[in-house]
Amino acid sequence: MTDSAQQASIGSQTCPFGGAGAEKAAQDGCPVTDPAAMARAFDAFEGPYQLDPAEALRWSRDQLPVFYSPKLGYWVVSRYDDIKAVFRDGILFSPRNVLEKVTPATPEAMEVLKSYGYAMNRTMVNEDEPAHMERRRALMDHFIPANLEHHQEMVRRLTREKMDAFIDQGRVDLVEAMLYEVPLNVALHFLGVPEDEIAVLRTFSVAHSVNTWGKPTDDQQIAVAHDVGRFWEYAGKIIEKMKAEPEGTGWMHETIRKNAEMPDVVTDSYVHSMMMAIIVAAHETTSLASVNMFKTLLSNREAWDDICADPSLIPNAVEECLRYAGSIVAWRRQTTAPTTLNGVDLPEGAKLLIVQASGNQDERHFEDGDKFDIYRDNAVDHLTFGYGSHQCMGKNIGRMEMRIFLEEFTRRLPHLRLAEQAFTYLPNTSFRGPDHLWVEWDPALNPEREHLQLAHDNLYFPVGAPSRRDIARKVRVADVRQEADGIVGLTLEDAKGRPLPRWSAGAHVELVAGGYDRKYSLCGQADAPGYDLAILREDEGRGGSRYICDHLREGMELRLRGPSNLFRLDEEAPAYVLIAGGIGVTPILAMADRLKALGKPYAIHYCGRARATMALLGRLQADHSDHLSLHIKDEGARADLPAIVAALPEGGQIYCCGPERMITALEDLTADRPEGTLHFEHFSAHDTGLDPDKEQAFDVELKDSGLTLTVAADQTLLDAMQAAGIDVASDCCEGLCGSCEVDVLSGEIDHRDMVLTRAERAENRRMMACCSRAKNGGRIKLAL
Incomplete structure (x- = not known):
């Protein structure tokens, strides 16, 4: 795309230095004035991207989600849905360039590598189909959750041994003291690799990262090439040792056996290349992610304290840390044919930098996405592990380690705090984590000094992604009111007086009360401190609404999940028709508020049985009277849906929440309209429970x-x-x-x-x- 085409595709301009960087930008003067210039100026190795990649690409998510970076020679992809689409299609978006050097090697560096016999080949991470899936199937067994369970004891033992060595010191660099060596030992144990050269492996690992994803100078390339070459030789020696142990345990032993059984699938070159790549991949990402986790949690003290008080929060806290500050910032793909991504034409052979760190904070998928929230109920949707057929096989090993680290520290050192320090990072496109993390505490306050058993207690979390059912924040009922006949209004606030997460029009929350879990749309002002809900008492329902309407009182505490948005408003349409049937008015009111704030043309059609049963009618009349049409059955005013649809302007969109018959009628009426004209949300479901006597396997x-x-x-x-x-x-x-x-x-x-x-x-x-x-x-x- 040309600069002029890029400029034509965007709206208003914003400074790329949002958040903490905004003050600096104001002092120094914003370095760019429009998104096309921002694209030209984008530098993956210096400036904002190295400081905070998600914040550095906020302007891109908002205005130019796919852009070409001439400095990098890559198309940069920054939005969640686009990144997921790229991951999903491993044929069109090939992983072949994942391990390609971002900075081309100098002829001198190539000669150094050649002198070591360096011949790095494809591994599973950068291999095309069908070879990739054939190998993945052959080598996947060790990574199945049930087969990882027995590693938990080893991870805990290593963690406790390291903590025992420094728990009475009061100050330590967590990277040097534990968070590099333990993940490396776990990785080597899992692989079946000897654990006797950790210092050497650390040098090799850094060299491999710099060589592949960094920007070394010409002089540095020579030194890096020597380290990479020695790493290659070292990997070859390990393979020869392991081949002499045919009964050895560990994933690399299994890989070597598969090489003998199916040499066409698990080839000799693959074994050598994978040995080198997996030593890095199996520990570097977990080590960096763990360092990021502690830095993030100790910088958000309320979250740390909540986990100390309630360790059941640990699995989801780990997922939120992976989302908010994961160790894998970006990955790469290359197109195998011309294609279009979010309206941008990409030629065959286009190289893509897909920035998961940016997608993981995309508010189009994550409500209040740039805020850290351990109660986020869709944190597990993060893209840090990738997605699709090439998703990280070792994701559950990393999760397991991070959970155990966090559990041991929050139990044994709840008073841990960050020390004053300046954080430094290895400059590269794809991996992120501080080189050091100094923490301190008062050993006299260590809980195990009074309760010795604390050092030996532990919880058990099943291997795998956390259950959403275990995630909920505590809220307090601030107000209960009668919104209409049979409809109760609630205002909820955080139980500890903290700000609740921001939300967008169409969002809902899930209340957990009285043994029921029920979803309700948010209908208050988006900037209000509390959450407003309107709940219809359904006498023939399953009991949730009856319990809430009959039992909730001001001051009561309950649990809440969300907010989440599965009925999202497309804010780019030229015009809107909003149709509400009964209690379906709740998300429609929030959409009307948003469209009014945006200055968009919109019309509201509110259908109800009688005025007395129509919730939020007063506010609609007060705030949206010029846009509101009422269709009240007992007043003889029924909605003429065919006329409403016929009057829809070209390119306009309809948003409807109401009973099934209304939505079905609108589907009929919009069948010949362009795709995306009708958006709907049901406020009740059919009975989807299984009846085994009527089902078939x-x-x-x-x-x-x-x-x-x-x-x-x-x-x-x-x-x-x-x-x-x-x-x-x-x-x-x-x-x-x-x-x-x-x-x-x-x-x-x-x-x-x-x-x-x-x-x-x-x-x-x-x-x-x-x-x-x-x-x-x-x-x-x-x-x-």
Whole structure:
């Protein structure tokens, strides 16, 4: 894309130095004046990107999410959905350049590498199909969650040995004292590699990172090349030792055995290259992620204190640390054919820097995404481990280590604090973590001095992603009021008086009260300190709304998940029609508020049985009277949906929340309209519970994972996949939210969700894993 084309594609300009950098930009003068200039000025090795990559690319997420960086020679991708789309398609977006040197080697450095016989070849991380999946299937067994469980004891033992050595010192560099060596020892143990040369391996690992993702000077390239060459030789020597131990345990021993069994799949060159790459990959990312985790949590003291008080928060706190400050900042891909990404034309061979750190803070996916929140209920959606067929195989080893580190420290050193220090980082495009992390504490306050058993206690967290059901913040009921006949209004505030996360129009929260978990849209002012809800008492429902309406009182505490947004407003349309049916007014009111603030043209149609039953009517009339049309049944004013749709301006969008019959009618009326005209959200679900006597078992082939599973009659597809260690996001498990959507490659689907449109169901390309099944017990194939 040319500079003029880039300029034409954006709106208002903002300074790229947001947050803490804004003050400096104001003092120094903003270095650029428009997004095209920002793209030209982007430098992955200096300035804002090295300080804070997510903040440095805020301007890109907002204005130019795919741009060409002439300094880097790469197209930079910064938004969550675009990054996920690239990861999802490993054919069009090849991983072949993942280990390619960002800074080309000098002829002198190449000669040094040649003198060592350096011949780094493809590994699983940068290999195309079908070779990648053949090898992945052959070598995946060690990484299955059930096969990782026995490593927990070893990780805990190593952690405690290191802590015992410094717990009475009062000050330590966590990197030197523990967070480099323990992940390395764990990695070597997992691989079956001798653990006797940690210092040498550290030098080699840094050299490999600088050589591949850094920007060494010409003189530095010579020294780095020598270290990389020695690393190559060292890896070869380890392989020869391991070949002499045919019964050895560990993943590399298994790789060597597979090399003998299937040399066409696990080749000689692959074994040598993988030995070198995996020693780095298996520990460097976990080490850096762990350092980032402690730095982030100790910089957010309330979160640290909450974990000390409630260790059950640890699994999700680890995921939020991986999201907010993960060790893998960016990865790379290369197009194999011309394509378009978010409206930008990319030629064949285009090199992409996909910046997960930026996508992980994209507020289009994560509500209040630039804020650290250990109660975030979709933190596990982060892209730090990648996504799709090339997702990191060792993700659950890293999770396991980080959880144990955090558990041991919060129990034994709850009074730990960051020491005054200046943080330094190794300049590179893709990995991030401080070189040192100095912490301090008062040993006299160590809890185990009075309670000796504390040093030996431990919790157990199953290997794998955390359960969303374990995540909830405490809130207090600040106000209870009657919004309308049969409808109760609530205002909720944080139980500890802290600010609640920001939210966007269409967002919802999930209340946990009285043994019920129920979702409700937020309907208050987005900048209000509390959350406003309007809840319809459903006498024929499952009991959640009755409990809330009958039992909640001012001052009561309950738990809350969210906010999350699965009914997001597209703010780029030229005009909007908002249609609410009954209690469906709650997200519609928030959308109206947002459109008014943006100065967008909009019309509201509010349908109800009687005025007395219509919640939030007073506020709609006060704030949106010029845009509001009421359709009240007992006043003889019914909505003329055909006329409403016919009056929609070209390019306009309809947002509807209401009963199923209303949404079905709108689907009929917009069937010939462009895709994306109608957006809807149901406020109730069908009964999606399984009746095993009426269901049929079916087989599902997971193409990217190389697995075939049988889904039992009393089991959902989602349950079967998660039991097999396949990470699939989920939320409502009622077919309402769309979180568990998976791509269908073949087979007929019995769609039972309330997410897909009629046309999308007919296409048979997607399904919701929580409720939909194979039709008539047939076989289906999924892109997972």
